[in-house]
């Protein structure tokens with residue numbers, strides 16, 4: 043089973059310039075093509091994710107072999123150009139894919155989204171040499187990637203990054219701690235945001251404070267001085283590991299700097315636009331799974347001599363759940379189309395969609411649990427896992443308060 047790539051979908055007509063990752067990307071996938079894509083991914087999720095999601099959650103198993111199968115399907119570099127093994131698809135395609143993956147297993151789907159965020163950053167911001175060196179192995183998911191921005195003292199305030207990168211000859215020397223890094227310890231490639239622009243006495247050049255003094259680096263797992271914290275014990279997302287990443291004098295050749303010095307904050311934020319779409323799509327997919335289960339359950343479960351589905355209250359709840367998910371999907375597709383088109387307001391649209399879809403997805407999942415009564419609280423029914431997994435979507439890749447900040451500023455005309 044292989045997912046059709048952009049070329050296979052016959053879009054690379056003779057003479058047509060390759061659509062660069064930094065150029066506007068047309069979403070040229072027809073409705074039939076997207077339906078075929080969704081079906082292929084749904085088959086994969088039904089066969090390789092959903093049946094094992096409960097066990098992986100209970101065992102805290104990160105299914106690396108299944109990720110490689112996803113890579114073989116073309117899911118390791120969804121929006122990456124095809125010359126380095128990418129699938130060359132649009133953001134609109136990608137959100138449809140993540141939704142289907144999350145119907146099977148939210149924690150696996152979101153890791154695939156994070157991996158794709160990093161891979162997309164290397165494709166969009168890397169030199170040709172970097173693209174050719176790093177991307178083929180990442181596209182097949184033989185190698186996995188992690189995004190390293192957050193630190194103990196820099197979460198929502200991402201510009202407060204304190205990890206330093208000091209130039210030493212042809213290398214930079216990186217020191218600091220990254221917190222909450224998805225995939226850490228298993229990933230082969232870490233894109234690390236660190237502070238450059240330091241003065242000789244260890245201070246920060248006044249012109250390079252905050253977001254202006256950040257630079258991105260590609261760090262391989264085997265680098266001397268790189269180590270990982272213990273696996274965090276989390277409420278959800280058990281099927282992917284979260285660990286601290288410790289950089290203790292890690293030497294990174296200047297050739298592995300991603301983008302120019304001082305561009306790291308912009309690179310990190312541009313990556314997050316797509317990342318937020320993936321998290322939003324996974325919220326919709328997870329909630330859709332919970333809703334489908336609930337629709338079946340309320341028709342079977344009878345109380346006071348009648349199936350729950352005959353109660354108007356239950357019908358109204360289902361109506362609201364369906365409406366919220368459709369509204370979230372519409373907002374998400376709008377944001378994905380804007381990101382494909384490189385519209386100037388795409389980051390605001392991504393923030394709006396992320397906030398709305400992750401709140402809506404969580405509410406729908408929680409209501410699905412409520413409609414299952416006590417059974418919803420049991421592992422066996424698979425609903426409580428969805429609630430636990432979706433909770434963190436309102437916090438990470440920019441908390442929903444930060445999303446409101448982005449949207450609010452835009453509403454106020456950029457202030």
Ligand SMILES: Cc1cc2nc3c(=O)[nH]c(=O)nc-3n(C[C@H](O)[C@H](O)[C@H](O)COP(=O)(O)OP(=O)(O)OC[C@H]3O[C@@H](n4cnc5c(N)ncnc54)[C@H](O)[C@@H]3O)c2cc1C
Pocket residue numbers: 156188189190191192196197198199221222223224225276279284434437438439440441442443444
């Ligand atoms: C499971 C998991 C996986 C993660 N994976 C990654 C990863 O792979 N890579 C990575 O770099 N990071 C990752 N993160 C980190 C995540 O992005 C941060 O947790 C998130 O950005 C919030 O930062 P914080 O936890 O420091 O909270 P804080 O920034 O301390 O915020 C605490 C609360 O205060 C609110 N708040 C903060 N400032 C304001 C303000 N000015 N106005 C109003 N409200 C405010 C926040 O919205 C939040 O509700 C992960 C986190 C988790 C839990």
